Amino acid sequence: QQQVKQSPQSLIVQKGGISIINCAYENTAFDYFPWYQQFPGKGPALLIAIRPDVSEKKEGRFTISFNKSAKQFSLHIMDSQPGDSATYFCAANPGTYKYIFGTGTRLKVLA
Amino acid sequence: GAGVSQSPRYKVAKRGQDVALRCDPISGHVSLFWYQQALGQGPEFLTYFQNEAQLDKSGLPSDRFFAERPEGSVSTLKIQRTQQEDSAVYLCASSLDTEAFFGQGTRLTVV
Numbered sequence: 383q384q385q386v387k388q389s390p391q392s393l394i395v396q397k398g399g400i401s402i403i404n405c406a407y408e409n410t411a412f413d414y415f416p417w418y419q420q421f422p423g424k425g426p427a428l429l430i431a432i433r434p435d436v437s438e439k440k441e442g443r444f445t446i447s448f449n450k451s452a453k454q455f456s457l458h459i460m461d462s463q464p465g466d467s468a469t470y471f472c473a474a475n476p477g478t479y480k481y482i483f484g485t486g487t488r489l490k491v492l493a
Numbered sequence: 494g495a496g497v498s499q500s501p502r503y504k505v506a507k508r509g510q511d512v513a514l515r516c517d518p519i520s521g522h523v524s525l526f527w528y529q530q531a532l533g534q535g536p537e538f539l540t541y542f543q544n545e546a547q548l549d550k551s552g553l554p555s556d557r558f559f560a561e562r563p564e565g566s567v568s569t570l571k572i573q574r575t576q577q578e579d580s581a582v583y584l585c586a587s588s589l590d591t592e593a594f595f596g597q598g599t600r601l602t603v604v
Binding site for chain 2: 388414416418423424425426427428431471473475479480481482483484485486
């Protein structure tokens with residue numbers, strides 16, 4: 383119940399394409415859903431986050447879509463660039479301090 | 494400094510050796526977290542501090558793991574009698590509210 387399931391494990395996208403990463407959760411107590419971007423040898427960096435009272439949030443080329451009834455949320459990267467090649471983690475927070483992370487998606491954007 | 498700083502960046506320890514990993518959080522951040530990230534996996538929660546109080550240590554894998562934050566700023570994660578399964582990246586994060594900022598991590602390799 384505390385898990386966050388993330389898919390796909392890896393993703394290859396052409397430059398300019400749309401990258402889509404999906405996450406699903408079961409614990410309805412989760413109320414904050416961030417996405418983190420991690421480059422090799424670096425710590426995770428917050429990319430964008432959403433709360434369940436909205437269905438979509440957009441920041442530049444990054445959009446989170448949130449489906450509360452399905453308990454799913456996804457990250458869309460529009461106009462994907464080679465510099466976006468990294469590992470992406472979804473996470474959930476049950477209104478406390480503890481983040482539950484997904485298993486990660488390794489994105490490669492081909493030039 | 495501007496971000497969360499961790500040291501050392503890399504640590505190689507012989508099995509059975511004790512290690513100490515340091516975290517300098519962002520100045521003024523009340524909350525401090527330690528996470529463990531195994532290769533190819535998402536970060537997993539280890540422990541949480543609010544100022545100097547360790548409010549949650551439920552994620553510490555065994556009693557060989559010990560964390561402290563005596564003055565409410567710098568924190569140290571200590572691992573006694575290291576085992577090969579302790580090999581991982583240890584991430585520290587700090588926050589003022591919901592958003593957590595991660596350091597680059599310490600990669601621990603136990604040989």
